[in-house]
Amino acid sequence: MTLLALDWILMLEKLILIAIIVFASLGIALYTTFSERKVAAVLQDRPGPNRAGPMGLLQPLADGLKLIMKEEIIPNSANKALFILGPAMAMTAALMTCAVIPWSSSVELFGRKIDLQIADINIGILYVFGVVSMGVYGIMIGGWASNNKFSLMAALRGASQAISYELAMGLSLIAVLMLSGSLSLKTIVDQQMAPGAWWNIVYQPLGFLLFFICAMAECNRTPFDLPEAENELNMGYHQEYSSMKLGFYLFAEYVNMIMSSAVMASLYFGGYDIPFLDESTLAPNMAAILGVLSLLTKIVMFLFLFMWIRWTIPRFRYDQLMNLGWKKLIPLALVNMLVTGAVILWQQG
Amino acid sequence: MQALTNRGKQVSREPMSFMERIYLPNIFKGMAITFSHIFKKQPTIQYPEQKREFSPVFRGLHVLNRDEEGRERCTACGLCAVACPAEAITMEAAERMPGEENKYREEKYAAKYEINMLRCIFCGLCEEACPKDAIYLSETFAPANFTRKGFIYGKDDLLIPDKNKAPEEYAAAKGAARV
Numbered sequence: 001m002t003l004l005a006l007d008w009i010l011m012l013e014k015l016i017l018i019a020i021i022v023f024a025s026l027g028i029a030l031y032t033t034f035s036e037r038k039v040a041a042v043l044q045d046r047p048g049p050n051r052a053g054p055m056g057l058l059q060p061l062a063d064g065l066k067l068i069m070k071e072e073i074i075p076n077s078a079n080k081a082l083f084i085l086g087p088a089m090a091m092t093a094a095l096m097t098c099a100v101i102p103w104s105s106s107v108e109l110f111g112r113k114i115d116l117q118i119a120d121i122n123i124g125i126l127y128v129f130g131v132v133s134m135g136v137y138g139i140m141i142g143g144w145a146s147n148n149k150f151s152l153m154a155a156l157r158g159a160s161q162a163i164s165y166e167l168a169m170g171l172s173l174i175a176v177l178m179l180s181g182s183l184s185l186k187t188i189v190d191q192q193m194a195p196g197a198w199w200n201i202v203y204q205p206l207g208f209l210l211f212f213i214c215a216m217a218e219c220n221r222t223p224f225d226l227p228e229a230e231n232e233l234n235m236g237y238h239q240e241y242s243s244m245k246l247g248f249y250l251f252a253e254y255v256n257m258i259m260s261s262a263v264m265a266s267l268y269f270g271g272y273d274i275p276f277l278d279e280s281t282l283a284p285n286m287a288a289i290l291g292v293l294s295l296l297t298k299i300v301m302f303l304f305l306f307m308w309i310r311w312t313i314p315r316f317r318y319d320q321l322m323n324l325g326w327k328k329l330i331p332l333a334l335v336n337m338l339v340t341g342a343v344i345l346w347q348q349g
Numbered sequence: 350m351q352a353l354t355n356r357g358k359q360v361s362r363e364p365m366s367f368m369e370r371i372y373l374p375n376i377f378k379g380m381a382i383t384f385s386h387i388f389k390k391q392p393t394i395q396y397p398e399q400k401r402e403f404s405p406v407f408r409g410l411h412v413l414n415r416d417e418e419g420r421e422r423c424t425a426c427g428l429c430a431v432a433c434p435a436e437a438i439t440m441e442a443a444e445r446m447p448g449e450e451n452k453y454r455e456e457k458y459a460a461k462y463e464i465n466m467l468r469c470i471f472c473g474l475c476e477e478a479c480p481k482d483a484i485y486l487s488e489t490f491a492p493a494n495f496t497r498k499g500f501i502y503g504k505d506d507l508l509i510p511d512k513n514k515a516p517e518e519y520a521a522a523k524g525a526a527r528v
Binding site: 042043044045046047050308309311312313 | 376379380382383384386387389390391392393395
């Protein structure tokens, strides 16, 4: 069935996959907000939300409903089009990352081999970086369009933080790319899955630590949540936002967290690899399903780590943030890169 | 300057050591502390379903007592009103008529007895002053109200239900904890 020289079944297959992944990420993000509150509560000896539904499980729905029902305020002096574009962009950028993440190996359905990855492009990780940097535009546009000096200042804060930490993030990533020799996330995962191969965390512990710190800064998570410091810095770039537009900004943070967890799991923790198990001995479909579960487990563990850190340590001061980014993380990442390169050369020669 | 307590600690102005400057050891220490709190017992009381018990010396809403036969004990002597530091109590006395012996214990009784719960400081001095054991502080407290007037409790609010006729209401007025 080829029309206009297109494989329409492939299109359909990808569309369904996109729908599933987008809605699954949104659903997980919804419940991440809930688990954030639960984790915060448990770490502080409280029970947390437990009134809406059994064990409070309907709480995210109640939160979402509340945000939707709230009055939508667009300030008179705000630039209307950009004001709406801001949260839309933040959300889109957050969701677009999921396109290149290999969720699992392939399943066989109706005699077709379906890859559980929307697009295995050969510059996968570069695409992730490109899209993540677009998220900064969401912040900048939102802060600028609000026509409020505090929003604008917070947006500048956010943008400069994102840019500073993206540098160290990219540098620590280069060491992984030197090991794998490929930018495709699928290839990177496959290399870690190969029998006898270790996960990249074994070769790149420092690289992972740097990447993790930078990912936290990119997601605007505590201790790097200066762009939206709730209490002491006048809210942040979404100060003028209300209703679901505010919800989108807050929600994008959680989607970002999930996506960066997925990227970290793929880069350093073998992606959908199940530790100490040779997947090739299983039936392909079974291996694929277990792979998805394994990746999800890794993501959940990262999410817990994010929350655990958030509810443990206070926020950095802005000068400390910049010092850490430029004077510590970047030199460390450079050293890590040089050492990795030297070791690879030594092994070859 | 002399220290107020011996718990004071000198703030260290020394530059951070290397271990402090890389933050991580202290961050891990902090994370271990927060993680240990996962297993701690939560002190939360799920309020509308569970209620915290009052201490045995709790002084709550006043009740006007009855004797064993269900007669009002108050004789409107006014000692409670005199003892009250907040001047929350007012009363008017009346004489017991023949045929009312089953309602009032003594020849004189309080026709009107009002306590302003917004003035009351729940000190319990009225309870101490009363020679007839007529006023007691229960283990309940005044519920919220929309008007100031609603906080002026009259005799119908204060008088404890008859133990023999309505034991449940009697227990509720005394306060659940002491039953």
